[in-house]
Amino acid sequence: GGFYHDTGEGGVSRYHRQGGGDLVWELGSGYFGCRAADGSFDAAKFADTASDPQIKMIEVKLSQGAKPGHGGVLPGEKVTHEIAEARGIAVGQTCVSPPAHSSFSTPIEMLEFVASLRELSGGKPVGIKFxxxxxxxxxxxxxxxxxxxxxxxxxxVDGGEGGTGAAPAEFLDHVGAPLRQALVLARNALVGTGLKGDVRLACSGKQISAFSLASSMALGADWVNTARGFMFSLGCIQSLNCHNNTCPTGIATSDKARQRGLVVADKAIRVRNYQRNTVKALMEVVGAAGCEHPCELTPRHVMHRVTEDIAYTAERAYQLVRAGQLLNAPDETQLAQEWRMAQANSFLPAS
Structure with a gap:
């Protein structure tokens, strides 16, 4: 297809490596692929896997939009030899991903963990997803x-509208900030602290159309990830049976009979075409805005309807902060209170 593949938190499998494509290794709280017997992080196993030249970046998943702060369970009946091999767990044994990481608990400890992963991987870029x-x-x-x-x-930044059929309904519908709100916050945080030049910003969460991509990039995203769009191109009908091993289209199941519905030769072409046509449509939108590249899109290209007869540019509608403003004049921003509450040595608010 000519685009990179995020592994998800289940480890780097033999199938991820087939075809020689670029990979971003997502590392969740279960540390699959670099997991010690007790479920903790194993630095030696990580270094061994991260040395694979196909792995271009490492993404530490703090949380996901579909079920932030929830963790997950992979039923034992779905843990086949192939899945056990990728995850580093026992065949047929139910596997739990805890809600939080065991390797760190504060912002500073998280950055130290990221720095250690960068060193262990030979200097590959390491980021976070949340x-x-x-x-x-x-x-x-x-x-x-x-x-x-x-x-x-x-x-x-993963929007609260992100989805998986394995997530509880309340989490799918109500927990986690929506992507537009979350992306604006992350953009304001990085720009306001002068860090945007050092830290690239990406986003995900129902990003399935050219307009979704264009508007997110105009608001500060350097690139956009999508899972839902590719699932649709595979034939996902959102039956919400991902965790039951009864996916009717053969996508999220290890049941061989059900997997027959997933015809790789046909679906691969559909996946490739979805990506190519979406990028083509994006460039048409970019051209219509008078730009030559998506990086030229700015908040002024996005209009947000405030009332029935009033629309503001995103810059005004979302109260975007100026470069360094959180450092020089935080009280002039809408983040003044939260900025005072934030502390480097704890995720808890300062009293």
């Missing part, structure tokens, strides 16, 4: 970067 909850938590990460001099190479 759904926005309390705004001071995102600002705390920025304060920690300023205090320590350590940096994440990128942030991927």
């Amino acid at each position: 759904a926005v909850g309390n705004r001071w938590e995102t600002l705390a990460i920025c304060k920690a970067m300023l205090e320590t001099g350590l940096r994440v190479d990128f942030m991927v």
Whole structure:
């Protein structure tokens, strides 16, 4: 297809490596692919896997939009030999991903963990993926970067509308900030602290159309990830049976009979065409805006309807902060209170 593949948190499998494509290794709280017997992080296993030249970046998943702060369970009946091989767990044994990482618990500790992964991987870019909850938590990460001099190479902001059929309905519908709100916060945090030049910003969460991509990039995203769009191109009908091993289209199941519905030779072409046609449509939108490249899109290209007869540019509608404003004049921003609450040594608010 000519585009990179995020592995998801289940480890780097033999199938990810087929075809020689570029990979971003997502590392969740289960540390699959670099997991010790007790479920903790194993540095030696990580270094061994990360040395694979196909792995271009490492993404530490703090949370995901579909079920932020929830963790996950992979039923034992779905743990086949292939999945056990990728995850480093026992065949047929139910596997739990805890809600939080065991390797760190504060913003500074998280940055130290990221720095260690960068060193263990031979200098490959290491970033974080998260759904926005309390705004001071995102600002705390920025304060920690300023205090320590350590940096994440990128942030991927996952909107609360992100989905998986394995997520509880309440989490799917109500927990986590929506992408537009979360992306604006992350953009304001990085720009307001002068870190945007050091940290690349990406986003995900129902990003399935050219307009979704264009508007997100205009608001500060350097690139956009999508899972849902590719799932649709595979034939996903959103039956919400991902965790039951009864996916009717054969996508999210290890049941051989059901997997027959997923005809790789046909679906691969559909996946490739979805990506190519979406990027083509994006460039048509970019050209219509008078730009030559998506990086030229700015908040002034996005109009937001405030009332029935009034529309503002995104710059005004979302109260975007200026470069360094959180450092020089935080009280002039809408983040003044959360900025005071944020602290580098804890995700909890300062009292």
